[in-house]
Structure formats: structure tokens, C-alpha cells
Amino acid sequence: MRLIIIRPAYLMFAALCLAVSLSGCATTGATLAPEVPAMHSLSEVTDDRVTMTPDPWYGFNRGMYKFNYNLDKYVLLPVVSGYEFITPTVVQSGVSNFFNNIGEVRNLTNNLFQLKGKDSLITLGRFVTNSTLGIAGLFDPATSMGMERQVEDFGQTLGYWGTGTGNYLVLPLFGPSNVRDTGGLIVDSGIHYGIKSAIDPLGNAEHGDAILLGITALDAIDKRHVEKFRYNGSDYPFEYDMVRWLAGEKRKLEVMK
Numbered sequence: 620m621r622l623i624i625i626r627p628a629y630l631m632f633a634a635l636c637l638a639v640s641l642s643g644c645a646t647t648g649a650t651l652a653p654e655v656p657a658m659h660s661l662s663e664v665t666d667d668r669v670t671m672t673p674d675p676w677y678g679f680n681r682g683m684y685k686f687n688y689n690l691d692k693y694v695l696l697p698v699v700s701g702y703e704f705i706t707p708t709v710v711q712s713g714v715s716n717f718f719n720n721i722g723e724v725r726n727l728t729n730n731l732f733q734l735k736g737k738d739s740l741i742t743l744g745r746f747v748t749n750s751t752l753g754i755a756g757l758f759d760p761a762t763s764m765g766m767e768r769q770v771e772d773f774g775q776t777l778g779y780w781g782t783g784t785g786n787y788l789v790l791p792l793f794g795p796s797n798v799r800d801t802g803g804l805i806v807d808s809g810i811h812y813g814i815k816s817a818i819d820p821l822g823n824a825e826h827g828d829a830i831l832l833g834i835t836a837l838d839a840i841d842k843r844h845v846e847k848f849r850y851n852g853s854d855y856p857f858e859y860d861m862v863r864w865l866a867g868e869k870r871k872l873e874v875m876k
Contacts, residue, residue, distance in 0.1 A: 672784060672786075672787040672797060672863060672864075672866075672867040673785075673786045673787060674786065674787040674863065675786055676786060676787070676788065679789075680787060680788065680789040680859075681789075681859060683789040683790070683791060684789050684859055684862075686791060687789070687791065687792065687794055687850070688850040688851070690791075690792065691843075691849075691850055692850065695843050696843070698840060698843075699840060699843050699844050702840050702844065703844065711841075711844065713757040713758070714837065714841050715841055715844070715845055716749070716753065716756055716757055716758060716759045717755065717756045717757055718838050718841055718842075719756070719759070719768070720745075720746065720749045720750060720753070720755070720756025720759075721756065721811070721814050722770075722811070723742055723745055723746040723749075723768075724746070724810060724814055725771070725772060725773075725807050725810050725811060726742045726768070726769055726770055726771050727739060727742040727743055727746065728810060729771035729772055729773055729775060729776045729807075730742055730769055730771050732773075732776045732779075733771065733775070733776055733779045733780075735769070735771075738769040738771075739769075741766050741767070741769055742768075742769050744761065744766050745761040745762075745766045745768065748760055748761040748764065748766065749761050772800075772803055772804075772807050773802075773803035773804075773806040773807050774799055774800035774801075774802070774803030774804065774807075774870070775803070775870075775873055775874050776803065777799050777800075777802065777803055778799065778870070778874035779874060782799050783799065784797040784798070784799050784800070784867070784870070785797050785798025785799050786798050787863055787867075788801055790804075794866075795862055795863060795866035796866075797867075797870070800870065
């Protein structure tokens, strides 16, 4: 005779199911529908989903995550709140449009690097339209004309050509990233910095550094203004792991699009 061992956990689960079934029959007298077989076994659902990006620098990354949390809570968000309080909505929109228009140069460059002809033409059309009809990018008539933003960065370009993500890395201020995207960020930042350096409405090199500093500060404030993520906003006890997984999945989708 074969001996069958029933584990206590399974016994408790069976008892609970039986109690619920009897309760339903007693109150409604309805016949339960046949059980639908599970699409996946329990062994297929593991915690590996949140550890797909290698994280050998866990101690540094957790420390940097905490640093970014404190920087966000005590510096960035109060500044952004003050900016939103004193600045009319139409001005906030204009500032965002202006920096988005500057970003079209990065988008165009990386669309060309990825041999995306159609997206490159759309991006060039957006830049020309918004720089002229949109008054230096303060307005966004291109979107209403059907030219949607084709956002690309050099990290996506590297991924497009088969470069792996490398290890997970939390950057100061910029947050979740990886080795590949950090290299891409350096290239994109060089392009962005060069464009902003060329903007000198006074036409006076003497004031160039001050103007560049002001533009950079406003750019940083605007980026945090449009970013909806809030640390501890999920009230999730393992937010670090959740953010790491979501960041990795988001980048996969962005590279594959």
C-alpha cells in the first residue's frame, strides 16, 4: 500500500476551500463552476522576476537610493513645490516645451544612429515646426499636427545594436540605471550641454556661464516637475527591489520599440 503524506499547509488550504464551498452552498444553493486549470505552475512564479538585472553593487546602490530619497525629500521637491506655486501653469508648460524642443536634437541623433528613417524625419519636422511656429519651442504645435515625439537616447542606441545592460547602478540624482545606460547618459549629456552652451540671448560671452547655470538649474527643476515618481509613494516595503525590476522592464520595452 502506498503511503500518502499530507502536509499541514495543504491540509489547512483544503479545509479553507471546503469551508468556503459549504458556506456558498448553504447560502445560495448554487452549483460551483468546474475548476479552471492554472496556466502556470507554482514553480514558474518565483522571486527571480525582481532580480533579473545583476546587482553586485547592492551596498552602494542601496546607499545611493537612500541618498536620492533624502535629496528628493528635503531639496528637490520643496524647490519644485515653490516653482509650481509661483509659476503660472502656462509658463510651466512653456518651460517644459522649451526643454523638450532642445531634447529633439538628442532624439534625432539617436534615431539616425538606429537607422530609423521615418522617426528621424518626424523628429526633424517637430524641431523645425516648434522652433519656428512654436516660438523657439515655447509651444508645441507639432504634436497637434500629428507629429508625436520619438524619444530616443544613446543607451537605447547601444541596446539597439546589441549591447547588454551590464550591472544595475543607482546614480546620484538620476536614480535607477545600469552600466550601459550610464555610458549613454554621458554621451547624451555632452550633446545636451553643448546645445545649452550655445544659448546666449544676450550675445555676451561674459554672461555665458551665468546663463548656462540658470538654464541648467531650470532644466533640473522642470525634469523633477514632470516626473511623477515619488519615493515611498507606493507604500511598498520592498520598494528598492520593485523599482529595480520596473526600471529594467521599462528599459527593455524602450529598446525594443
